[in-house]
Amino acid sequence: MRRAGGNDAKEGKKPWKHGSNGKIQKVSEQLQEQRRNLPIAKGADALIREIKSNDTLVLLGETGSGKTTQVPQYILESGVLGSGMIAVTQPRRVAATSLAARVAAEQGCSVGDRVGYAVRFQEAYGPETKIKFLTDGMLARELLADPLLSKYSVIILDEAHERTLNTDLLMASLKGIQEARKGNTKVPHSGKGKERADNSSCGALKVIIMSATLDAEKFSRFFGNAKIIYVKGRQHPVKIYHTVTGQNDFVDAALRTFFQIHVDQPPGDVLIFLPGQEDIESLEKSISSYASQLPLGKSRVVVCPFYASMPQDKQNKVFSPTTNGQRKCILSTNIAETSITIPGVRYVIDTGVHKEKRHLAGVSGSGFNTLLVCAISKSSAMQRAGRAGREGPGFCYRLYPESAFRDLPDTSEPEIMRCSLASATLRLKCLQRDFFDLELLDKPDGSAINAGMKTLWMLGALDTEGNLTPTGRAMSLFPVEPQQSRALLESRIHGCTREVLAIVAIQSASSKVFYDPGSGSAADSNEPGSRDIERRDQAQAARAKFIHISGDHMTLLNVFRAYEDLLKSSGGDSKSAKAERRDWCNRHFLHERALTEALDIQTQLRRICDTMRGREASFGLSDPNIELDWRSSVAEGPGSTVEAEKVLKCLMTGLVQHGALRSAERGYCPIMDKSKTIKIHPSSTLAGKKFDAIMYDELLFTNSGSTYARCVSAIPTSIISDLSAYRPRST
DNA sequence: GAGCACTGC
Incomplete structure (x- = not known):
């Protein structure tokens, strides 16, 4: 068990943890009072009766009902649990950790004792833990090691309406697990029905699906008409306005609406939902420019852009309180719709659009992604409006007519x-x-x-009959995309696991490494235009020293190595060391968040390599004498041509479907679909350059109408033939 | 020459 350290900062003070005994008692009484006043508290006894008499329940609770924090405690206190644990899944890490902190406080214990959590890279639970909050992805991983989830007596899938891939897959698995644990059927994972379950040991499993929207009936039907229980919520009323006609230019419409609110309406911050960085930056410029022309005495406007790929210190501006008479105007993507709550918001402006990523399988397995601006769903629109009613009555201005709202789909398409x-x-x-x-x-x-x-067959993870191969089994142990785990396995043959591991770690970090300055600093500049170009040139110059001629993958390796060197020279958690690293990242226009996350992933992958080392034979991997050792490194050393060739060879085994050849008249053509023409994405170090063949992490079709290859490397001439002649093989 | 919503293992 590992104790959490990182979460304390977010929670601020925790008197119940550090205070005297008397103080613990006092805080606890206040919390108990709050608990009793939650809307769900009135029905607690009835709820427990239903849980006792049903294997599966669907709990439909509005926001503010208290269902997520209270239901696990009711179950714990009612004694229906037996010797097992309660798992409560969440789509997001922050939710899992902060809920654990809250419920532990209400239980009067420390996080990690009776109440704990588990998210990637961070966990706090032990032998005493009865309530465990975890991400749905984490429970999905646990399922691989323990197909009956035998540790748990009750599993609660919260936020089921969000329909994440993992929640959907868990729901499908839980149905089978319930049957198997009742002893009625075979073990759910023996699809061919060979074995009988040895399943009486862990007892029956109760499942509770929690949802906030209209999906309840669908969940109920899925679980054989499971009983639905409704719980009232507690939200302040939000008055909703629609436009009379449709708006062509939502950025302009948002600008005008904001100033109407600003001039006519009482104090309160304004939250504007926009699809992406580009629109946010453009609106930021216009609002700042008009606000500076307002007559003196009118309250000043503080514009706060807010999107996930923004550097952390700039994001913090959103949470800092304004001085008297100022009005905050937050320009945000979807991140403020569910992931993060911003205090002080009284007015919401909803453009009705967002960006949606979608994978298209395509003909002949030539998959590519689209990232397009499209209309949101009714439940998204309601969620956005609700953001105005967190602290008091609020107002939501929709930049589309009521008829358009009625035409929206009820929910967005499941992941x-x-x-x-x-x-x-x-x-x-x-x-x-x-x-x-x-x-x-x-x-x-x-x-x-x-x-x-x-895809799995081409990677050698499945055979021609669709059965899992030893390579596939080994790949599944790594929590990264199959393309990347395949490259990692290949690296043992070429003795470059250390290098490939670093690239895989940085590729699978959720945030991007390179920071592209837009107009971020333009608001306080007199000549925004020239300032932008200057910043962009600076960024390119700072980046130049990392560039590897072969392309983006080796460039990422160079960045990662440079950061590792920096850690060696100024490691540790001292204030000055941290400041030095932050300064270094800023000077080089790098996102430190991506680099620290990559380090965490590297550590995790190394640990998995360690557990596999010497056991290659048990995975049936050919030539068990070649170990998967993360210490093995290219003998010729960093920067050598041999190094790049070996590393790219490994990466290519994962990217077999992502190769393209240059045609004289049309740019690059993907080998899986030669009728298509693609460009190298402008963010690539290879943009505008010409090679005989390239490989890339991803193809992306955007609103510009072009398909771009992202994260691109040139394929060394010596291995181009490997690409077209590729046959799946095992490592 | 031109652009990358949000999560998660």
């Missing part, structure tokens, strides 16, 4: 229908299941399922 299925298929194959035999709330198209299978 399972929009993403690549390769990774999920690999996990299912490890449980001897697949998408064809799995009962799901929504089933992806056959073409999407087949494309996922084909």
Whole structure:
């Protein structure tokens, strides 16, 4: 067990943890009082009766009902639990950790004792833990090691309406697990029905699906008409306005609406939902410029852009209180819709659009992604409006007519229908299941399922019959995309695991490494235009020293190495060391968050390599004498041509489907779909350059109408033939 | 020459 350290900063003071005994008692009484006043508290006894008499329940609770914090405690206090644990899943890490802190406080214990949590890189639970908050991805991983989830007596899937891929897959698995643990059927993961379950040991499993929207009936039907229980919420009323006609230019409409509010309405901050960075920056400029022309005496406007890929210290501006008479105007992407709550918001302006990423399987498995601006759903619109009513009555201005709202789909399409299925298929194959035999709330198209299978076959993870190979089994151990775990396994043959591991770690970090300055600092500049170009030139110059001629993958390796060197010279957690690292990242226009996350991932992957080392034979990997040792490094050393060639060779085994050849008249053509023409994304170090063949992490089709290859490397001439002649093989 | 919503293992 590992104790949490990182979460304390976010929670601020925790008197119940550090105070005297008397103080603990006092805080606890206040908390108990708050608990008793929650809307769900009135029905607690009835709820427990329902939980006792039903295996599965659907709990439909509005925001502010207290369902997530209270239901696990009711179950714990009612004694229905027995010797097992309660798992409560969340789509997001912050939710899991902060809920654990809250519930531990209400229970009067420390996080990690009776109440704990588990998210990637961070966990706090022990032998005493009865309530465990965890991300849905974490429970999905646990399922691979323990297909009956035998540690748990009750599993609560919270925020089920968000329909994340992992929540959907868990729901499908839980149905089978319940049957198996009752002893009625075979073990759910023996799809072919060979074995009988030895399942009486862990007892029955209760499942509670929690949702905030209209999906309750669908969940209920899925679980054989499970009982639905409704819980009232507690939200302040939000008055909603629609425009009379549709708006062509939502940025301009948002600008005008903001100033109407600013001039006519009483104090309160304004939150504007926009699709992406570009619109946010453009609106930021216009609002700042008009605000500076307002007559003196009118309250000043503080404009706060807010999107996930913004540096952390700039994000913090959103949470800092304004001085008297100022009005904050937050320009945000979807990040403020669910992930983060911003205090002080009284007015919401909803453009009605967002950016949506979608994977298209395409013909012949030539998958590519789209990132397009499109209309939101009704539940998104309601969620956005609700952001104005967190602290008091609020107002929501929708920049579309009421008729347009009525035409919106009820909910957005579940992730399972929009993403690549390769990774999920690999996990299912490890449980001897697949998408064809799995009962799901929504089933992806056959073409999407087949494309996922084909990818795994080309990587050598499945054989021609679709059965899991030893390579596939080994790949599944790594919490990264199959393309990357495949490259990692290949690296043992070329003796460059250290290098490939670093690249895989940085690739799978969630935030990007390079920071592209937009107009971020333009608001306080007199000549925004020239300032922008200057900053961009600075960024390019700072980046130049990392560039590797072969392209983005080796460039990422150089960045990662430089950061590792920096850590060696100024390691430690001292204030000055941290400041030095932050300064270094800022000077080089790098996101420190991406680099620290990559370090965490590197550590995690190394640990998995360590557990596999020497056990290659047990995975059936060919030539068990070649170990997967993360210390093995290219003998010729960093910067050598041999190094780049070996590393790129490994990466290419993962990117076999992501190669393109240059045609004289049309730019680059993907080998999987020669009818298509693609460009190298402008963010790439290879943008505008010409090579015979390239490989890339991803193809992205955007509103500009072009398809771009992102994260691109040139394929060394010596191995171009490997690409077209590729046959799946095992490592 | 031109651009990358949000999560998660």
